[in-house]
Amino acid sequence: MKKTLILSFLAIATSTLLNCSSDNTPDVESSFFSQYDNRNFEMGFSTWPYAPTVASVNNTYDFIEANTDVYSEHLDLSVPWDAWMNNTELPTAFTDEIISRKNRKIANAKLAVSVSFLNLSRDDIATEYDGSTPTYTALNDQAIEDAYFKHLVYITNELNPDYLIVAIEGNELLVHDPDKWEQYKLLMSNIRTRIKEEFPSMPISESMTLHNLYNPTVDSPNIYINEVVSYANSHDFVAISFYPFFKGLSTEEDFQNAFDFLHEKITKPIAFAETSHLSEDLTVDSFDLFIPGNEAEQKDYLETLLTNAQEENYLYVIWWAYRDYDELWETFPDEVKDLGKLWISTGILNEDGAEKEALESWEIAFKK
Template identity: 30%
Template sequence: MTPTGTTWAAIAGLVAMLSACCAQAPQRPATATRPFRMGFTPWPSEPSARGLRTAQTFIEEHGDMVSLMLIGGIPWQEALEGRPFSADVRRQLAYRPPTGHRLFLSISPLNMGRNGLAPNWGERDNMPLPEAWAKRRFNDPAVVKALTAFTLRAVAALKPDWLAIGVESNALLSHDRPAWQDYKEMHRAVYAAVKRRHPKLIVFFTTEVNHYLERASEARGSGQARELADLMRHSDVFAMSYYPHMSYDTRWPIPNDFFGFARQFRKPIAISETGMLSKEVTVTGIKLRGSPEDQRQYYEVLLSSAQRDRYLFVVTFCTTDYDLLLPALPPEAREIANIWTYTGLQSSSRAPKPALEVWDRWRSMPLARGR
């Protein structure tokens, strides 16, 4: 999910405020267990405590893991100097998943446009970078030191089962190829530092699939396959972020072996975030495809692929459609946020969608031992 910085700042600010106050794929195969965890982010469906509770209840009833995404900035100066974090940062680092649910933690050194350094996280997230930080490159020693320190402190506080130290990292390659080389240097340094301290922790970055396949116009000719193969040498998992409705190059129905390209890295596979529209929307005059059947068929392919290739986990970003949240957003943010409004597995009135039946069919299977 790659909104603009302005959009995400408006949306994330609202979430922070709420948190403070409170061809068809094969059917489920005849097998006794599933190898992958299934979960969601705690994204609210409306601007109220009820919206947060709806997400929490859905996670408890339909998942066995939670994805906590710290993607609104880094407390750069505090992390660099080892000083206490703000109340907002401390509140996020105090999160605990429901009993029996594992935790996937994502930390992003990129901004929401995936074209520069993450903003500052101070009294709130998505604050402007101080002038000194705005001038720094990804491989600047201060950036590497601060990002490493924050990551280690977040791991100590949250004790995640999986850790992403980059979110949709490859989108930077599409936007700024020289900066990508600096980013790779930074990633390798942080990865090595985390693995030294936590050798058993599964550490990786996530890949935006439409950019990786060079379906995004800015990604074409960027050498995604070659560059990702290089960075994958410092990643324990090939983790994908994929929203099929965001590209006109998506083939419908989704081919049964669409995700076959993920096997080439010969590493464990995961879906770090995903979603598909159940309703057509128009954004900046462009129609994006969506229907209950498209959503259902996508999840048939996705979860069958996860079973076949023994994924670690599958994360759906939105539990619930958030059309009730949109009016609380600024008009410019509302337009872009509409891209993902109807990707929930239930409507804002809590009506289950056909895709939820597919999801729950797999969710009802017992987990394989050790998963």
């Protein structure tokens, strides 16, 4: 930004020295977001920390407080099914997690809470705290519904969000275990109805992955797209999870094509519940995966995202992690270490806290 201002000053000074009239002065190249007087959507991050320390958690909340007007508590956790079903004491691992987030609630920012009904593989319900999966006949069993409803009510009462996402990346179930999809829809319809009765003014949604909706690699893609879009448009707002590098998208044109597809299909207000992009190459040998990335590409995606948010009047945008989390990743259990590596370099600060190119773009838009 400072460089742009200096160049602008030099251009004006040179023009004056050459006695050029103001009518003939060339236009100074406009910077990102300069065409907008005010920002009409909210911007924020999830509270995902960069290290396994209290200091990291505190620093994350401090950064969020200074650089956002909305933030996300992303609860992709186990569910204490047994306690909810049998009215027994809740696991301290669960209650401590919720209390910690409640105690750090940011007063001057809106809060979006996302809760996962599905496991990390998105092919079954979330596990119990001991790693087991409760027995059920169908996803919409009354016992499952009642337990999950209690779970959501407890979290909502404790955290008092402005937006509630009652399931994370629900369309992934249709990809990974389509036989459960109709059961899932029946369950979630009942859940949303009951939550709305409990919290009438709460905007409620379920997040969907754009990277597995745009040009999906499924049988009968048009049927799949129409099914997911119809379902998403039945919610109060459409919550999007989007990681364009999962789809091999790397240019401004690639990004914009995905956004255009989204805008053509969606009729409800849009919120990006989680998104980010690589700032360096990603290699995961066990997945036989290599995805190139760099800071300029990450900045291009962020600017494309924020411009679309402005032009299409999104509710909010959540960038997943504000800082690369190499130190936290080192502590991951072996069974999730490769999965956890996928987003490791998607922050707008690097693992040492140094600024990346995308940070300036974030600050320009945020200050509007």
